[in-house]
Amino acid sequence: MSYQPIGVFDSGYGGLTVLKSLVGKLPQYDYIYLGDNARTPYGTRSFDTVYQYTLECVQHLFRKGCQLVILACNTASAKALRNIQQLDLPHIAPERRVLGVIRPTTEVIGHYTKTGHVGILATRGTVTSESYLVEIEKFFPELTVFQEACPMWVPLVENGEYQSAGADYFVQQHIDHLMRQSPDIDTLLLACTHYPLLLPKIRKVVPESITILSQGDIVATSLTDYLRRHPDMDAQCSKGGTLQFYTTDSPTEFGRQAGVFWGEPVEAEWLKL
CATH class of the missing domain: 3.40.50.1860 (Rossmann fold)
Structure with missing residues (x-):
């Protein structure tokens, strides 16, 4: 199978708490984490801005091979998920799925x-x-x-x-x-x-x-059930047990700060938006 990881997106570091639960419950899958640290925080931004930023990051994860993306960010789930699901996916990637944490x-x-x-x-x-x-x-x-x-x-x-x-x-x-x-x-x-x-x-x-x-354990349990109920999507998610981390800001700073959420320092790559 080609490399088709599960994408996990957050405006910063917080989504790592969700990723940690996902890996703990579903370690066999490949995962890519993307933190939009250059533009965090999302919580004070307008609906339109959050929607635009989130869509850009989702599209980057699609280009990395992700068939399934989890918005591990409550603000993005609240302000962007519905528009992405209803307005964008039918046109840009009807076979792919974006899920939230709410x-x-x-x-x-x-x-x-x-x-x-x-x-x-x-x-x-x-x-x-x-x-x-x-x-x-x-x-x-x-x-x-x-x-x-x-x-x-x-x-x-x-x-x-x-x-x-x-x-x-x-x-x-x-x-x-x-x-x-x-x-x-x-x-x-x-x-x-x-x-x-x-x-x-x-x-x-x-x-x-x-x-x-x-939310981490709740989302992990929900994703387990989702993949069980959607074997076609499960079959599209590659299972190599790998992890990749990307940030829109300094990879060095991300790696250091991410350790607080992840439990140990991580190596990240810079992603240009």
Whole structure:
């Protein structure tokens, strides 16, 4: 079989937390990771800009041989996925597929709550899109969903400050804001792939009775099921167990910073957009 890896895209480093779960659950596949670090963060950008940036990166992954691309970025999934699926793929690559991280999460989130009150912690772009409200309504219309935008969390992680006292302040601030919306929230979703690095600090300020969900394992389980249900796509994904990393910014800096998310330094190549 020719080299046809599964593409994993994120605006920066956060998608590596999803890739790590994918490789842990489906190690036999080939993977390419692309971080658009030169243009991160996406969370504060307009819908049109995020859509254009995401489409460009998806097309680059297609040119690398990817038949299946995962948008391991909540902002891209919220602001670009639908347009790419409905407007672009039928014309540029009707046989290929692009999937996001929002749908897999919203399909299962209702199974974790007893009170029916769910909290979403996300970037401002994801919150503004209301994608989680719309998708959860489809699967669990009985749930009440509360959102909190956390604009400082991604910069804290990207700048290596996620263990600092400053991070404590911003984590406490946004958790308090969210919980004031409803004291009955018993399930929190970290709806940004950067946020798992803040999990120790979040856990310290959240009651033990509250379930905190990260997306990596959920997305990995969903992809496993997707490939089982679509054997034609599974057959198109090459299985050599290889990993390649690309960045639109400095490969040296990417390799160093990626180690925080990946667990060890990685070697990346520069991709010109």
